[in-house]
Amino acid sequence: ELNPQVNINSINVTDITENSALVTITGFSSQKTINFTVDKSVPINKVIENTNLGEIDINKLGGTYDEQLFKYFLKQLNSQLDINKINVINITTNTAKVKSNDTNIYTGEIDINYSRPVKSVLKNTELGLIRINGVNKPTEQEIKNKIKELNKYLENNINDFEVSDITTTNAKINFKRKDILSGEVIVTFISNINLNKIITNNNLGEFKTENLSNPTKQQIKNKLKEMYNNLDITKIKVENITNSSAKITSADETVYTENVKVNYSVSIDSLNW
Known part of the structure; x- marks a missing residue:
C-alpha cells in the first residue's frame, strides 16, 4: 500500500514483534526493520x-x-x-x-x-375524594385531573397516561409508551356523587297519610329508592319535611355531596276523629 512498485510476492517478513518486523526483498541484499502500531481497538x-x-x-x-x-x-x-x-x-x-x-x-x-x-414517576397514588359527575364511578378524565392535582410535575404530560379498569374505589394507570415508562400503578380513591346527579326528577308524586299529615322520613326514602334503584338510602338524610316538600342531604360525604329539594303532594289515607 505504501510502496506500490514492490511486488508483494517478493517481500519476506520475519522477526515480527508487537511493534516491528524485519523485511527483506528477494533479489536485494539489504534488509530493513519497519515499525508500526497495532490497532487492537x-x-x-x-x-x-x-x-x-x-x-x-x-x-x-x-x-x-x-x-x-x-x-x-x-x-x-x-x-x-x-x-x-x-x-x-x-x-x-x-x-x-x-x-x-x-x-x-x-x-x-x-x-x-x-x-x-x-x-417511579406517579408517586402519589392515594387520590382521596373525587367528586364525580356521573352516577357510578369517575371518568378517565376526572381521575387524570386528580392525579395532576396531586402530582404537579405531570401537568404537561398527563394525557400520555392511560386509565383503565375503573371502579368506584380504584383504577389502573399505565403510560402509552411502554418503552419509556413500563408497568402499571393502581390508584385508589373515594368517589362521591352529587345527589342531584342521581335524583334528577324531584317530583315524588303523591303520599297518602293519616289526616293529611306530613310523610315520614322512611316514606320519602322508600319513594326515592323506588324511583332510583342505584341510590343508597342509608347514605342520605331527609330534613325540613312539610306537607309539600323536603330536603335530601348526604349522610356520608364520602358517598354523596350537595342536597336536593323534593316536592310531593299529600292525600288522605284515613281519618282519625
Missing part, C-alpha cells in the same frame, strides 16, 4: 450487543439514574465489556449514550435504551 457496537436494558426500578436498587447504574446493567448484559473504558452520557428518561474513554480499547459510540416503572 474494537468498535463499541461489537461489544455492546444488548442495547435494551429493560426496566430499571431505582426504588428497588436505591441511588439515582446515574452513570454507575447504567454501567452495572451494561456489564450484566454484556459480560465482555470493560466498563472502566466507557463513559455513559446524555442520560434521559429512557435513553443514554455510551462512549469510549480509551480509543486504544474501544472506538465509536452507541445509544442504549431502558424504561422506568410508572410508579
Whole structure:
C-alpha cells in the first residue's frame, strides 16, 4: 500500500514483534526493520450487543439514574465489556449514550435504551375524594385531573397516561409508551356523587297519610329508592319535611355531596276523629 512498485510476492517478513518486523526483498541484499502500531481497538457496537436494558426500578436498587447504574446493567448484559473504558452520557428518561474513554480499547459510540416503572414517576397514588359527575364511578378524565392535582410535575404530560379498569374505589394507570415508562400503578380513591346527579326528577308524586299529615322520613326514602334503584338510602338524610316538600342531604360525604329539594303532594289515607 505504501510502496506500490514492490511486488508483494517478493517481500519476506520475519522477526515480527508487537511493534516491528524485519523485511527483506528477494533479489536485494539489504534488509530493513519497519515499525508500526497495532490497532487492537474494537468498535463499541461489537461489544455492546444488548442495547435494551429493560426496566430499571431505582426504588428497588436505591441511588439515582446515574452513570454507575447504567454501567452495572451494561456489564450484566454484556459480560465482555470493560466498563472502566466507557463513559455513559446524555442520560434521559429512557435513553443514554455510551462512549469510549480509551480509543486504544474501544472506538465509536452507541445509544442504549431502558424504561422506568410508572410508579417511579406517579408517586402519589392515594387520590382521596373525587367528586364525580356521573352516577357510578369517575371518568378517565376526572381521575387524570386528580392525579395532576396531586402530582404537579405531570401537568404537561398527563394525557400520555392511560386509565383503565375503573371502579368506584380504584383504577389502573399505565403510560402509552411502554418503552419509556413500563408497568402499571393502581390508584385508589373515594368517589362521591352529587345527589342531584342521581335524583334528577324531584317530583315524588303523591303520599297518602293519616289526616293529611306530613310523610315520614322512611316514606320519602322508600319513594326515592323506588324511583332510583342505584341510590343508597342509608347514605342520605331527609330534613325540613312539610306537607309539600323536603330536603335530601348526604349522610356520608364520602358517598354523596350537595342536597336536593323534593316536592310531593299529600292525600288522605284515613281519618282519625
